[in-house]
Amino acid sequence: MSNTVRQSLKRRVVELIGRELPDELFCEAEEDGLRVKRRADGTPVVPDIPLEPLYRRVEEKPDERRTALYAFVSRVLAAVRGQTADRSLAGRERRIYPVLRHASLLRENPDRWVFRPHTEETAILYALDHGEGYTLIEREALAEAGWSEEMLHRRAMANLEGLPVPIKTEQVGPNRIHFISPRDGYAASRVLLTSMLEEMERSRTGDALGVAVPHQDVLIVADLHGETGAQLLARLAHDFASKGPVPISPLPFFWERGELVPFLVVQHGPQPRVRRKKNRRD
Incomplete structure (x- = not known):
């Protein structure tokens, strides 16, 4: 252009x-x-x-x-x-949801928002939904409500668990790619639904369960076969991250023993190879 x-x-x-x-x-x-x-x-x-x-x-x-x-x-x-909009939390318990953001947002504003560590790449913040848009919940609003961070997290997760999880599945070779993209602003947040990921892990037929949260409006979960499948997910994550209105992470993850482990596709000799990253949480 x-x-x-x-x-x-x-x-x-x-x-x-x-x-x-x-x-x-x-x-x-x-x-x-x-x-x-x-x-x-x-x-x-x-x-x-x-x-x-x-x-x-x-x-x-x-x-x-x-x-x-x-x-x-x-x-x-x-x-x-x-x-x-009005940021008061009192009486709005059912309108609070967890959202993911790239960890760099917190490095720029370490004391502003309530957050919980997620991965080295991502962090969990919390949103007060206003119907048309939402407000990221700040520490000041939490103090005014008299809530603890754990109370906020429990309420947000309970509301998230009540949302539907529409899934569109595409087959690419042996790999099954599941796209979760409801238009409610909390698509990527579904990655926090551990029971959903555990169910997909139990039903997979490939070598690994892959996950990507490239931007706010999509979650990708994939039944991956071999390094070719992992490379496919890496391309999807990078492509989607460049197009979303609220980018989160261009890196893909493996779901391993209840944890998201980021990985890279690196050039190693004539063939690219998949390499796991250490997942250091702040």
Whole structure:
């Protein structure tokens, strides 16, 4: 995609978002994305919003440029509404869910949000659902509610377990690839449903159960046969991570003895090889 087309898309996104924002907020373009900030002090309302997923979709399907543009803008506005909505937790116990984020988010804001370690790549945060978007729960809101972190986690998991788990399965050679992609904002969160993964582990026929959480709106679980299957999952994880509106991790995982173990596909001589990473949790 040419730089001219990218700049045109960026200007249009900023224009469309700016039209819908309340007076106290504004949208500002940056080199690789954009930010929504408060006019009073310039503080960002949501984390940096990358434009690369929009660029990729328009490049792959130029005939759907308008649809992709408005869908992207809609997601950004939903995120803004979530962050600016009332964050009180009292009486909203049934609207709290766990969400995954890349661990780098916590390195940038180590004291802001309530979180729980997950893998070296990922962390569990918590969302207060507002219908159109959600708010990541901050430590201040938890203290105001008088809840412990363990209480928050139990309530979030109970709500997640009540959600349906729609699965679409595709066969690629001997490998069975299961895509879980409900449009509720918590697709990747289903990876926390240990009983589901254990059931898939028991029913697999291949050498390993693979898992990927490339972005917020999809969870991939795969019955993998040999290194070829692992390499297939790695390609899927990388491809999906580059397209999602809220990327989580481009790395795939093996589900082994109740733990997610990340792996890499590395070039080793004439043939690529699968190599497990140490899973150090903070």
